[in-house]
Amino acid sequence: MSDERANGHDRPPTGAGSPAPRRSVDVGTLVEQAREGRPRAVARLISLVEGASPQLREVMAALAPLTGGAYVVGLTGSPGVGKSTSTSALVSAYRKAGRRVGVLAVDPSSPFSGGALLGDRVRMSEHASDPGVYIRSMATRGHLGGLAWAAPQAIRVLDAAGCDVILVETVGVGQSEVEIAAQADTSVVLLAPGMGDGIQAAKAGILEIGDVYVVNKADRDGADATARELNHMLGLGESRGPGDWRPPIVKTVAARGEGIDEVVDALDKHRAWMEEHSVLAARRRTRAAREIETIAVTALRARIGSLSGDQHLSALAARVTDGTADPYTAADELIAGLTGEQQ
CATH class of the missing domain: 3.40.50.300 (P-loop containing nucleotide triphosphate hydrolases)
Incomplete structure (x- = not known):
């Protein structure tokens, strides 16, 4: 079944501005209904994925063994x-x-x-x-x-x-x-x-x-x-x-x-x-590794983005601009600050 009818208004807002807050959903029930072939449940789960829902981790954990x-x-x-x-x-x-x-x-x-x-x-x-x-x-x-x-x-x-x-x-x-x-x-x-x-x-x-x-x-x-x-x-x-x-x-x-x-x-x-x-198993492992890497990089990028107004990042940028540090050294310092590693 096409999700045009099944999905209804489940698709997350895609216009300008922040998406409207969503009510929490019962992930276990949705997964069970999706397994039964109910298109509305499948549509809702994919909408949670597309909308990067706070419950996305719960959804993926529930789906993993299936x-x-x-x-x-x-x-x-x-x-x-x-x-x-x-x-x-x-x-x-x-x-x-x-x-x-x-x-x-x-x-x-x-x-x-x-x-x-x-x-x-x-x-x-x-x-x-x-x-x-x-x-x-x-x-x-x-x-x-x-x-x-x-x-x-x-x-x-x-x-x-x-x-x-x-x-x-x-x-x-x-x-x-x-x-x-x-x-x-x-x-x-x-x-x-x-x-x-x-x-x-x-x-x-x-x-x-x-x-x-x-x-x-x-x-x-x-x-x-x-x-x-x-x-x-x-x-x-x-x-x-x-x-x-x-x-x-x-x-x-x-x-x-x-x-x-x-x-x-x-x-x-x-x-x-x-x-x-x-070959099939190897391809699927490679696919899973790529997916893990993408999720990790996205999470790190989000953490770096939260530092846009941080004084440390501004100070690093100033050092690169005036030539007292190169961008690679500055990036290493930024990563060390995010991961807690000592240089």
């Missing part, structure tokens, strides 16, 4: 390649197989409200009434890399809520899409003929992050040439040994559902290969 079962697939590519259409087609394929599906569609932020523009959710409206599908649009809110800053925690919510597959569609900003590789078990890169995507892929580092490549809109002229060019570039850039995964190239016409079963088959094969070679 996660790890979902298969996370990231879809990325340049604007106009058909990411939303492909995502919708994949949802249909997975639902036919009886799998529960969660979708995080990362939209550009509105320059006025900061909220998501909801374009992806509109294009996937055919799944809105399906209780086995949960669709959430998330705003980037200025975060680079094609993802929303809250995406890792939102993935945890959908995982704990019992989704078998979570599809994460990036914002489609062109050459800053590679962050999805750090958040997904399998990364799908979409290209289309006639868009110069082969050159864009080489420039963006896309050739390093794709596990499955999809040439969508394959009914257009140039689709075969695009696939050949991509295959040639993958061959030039690869340094794979025997038994290593070689990303397949699948041609689709997502608007008509053509080639989608082949994409699902490629995804299943990649997951099986990762499990056989212990």
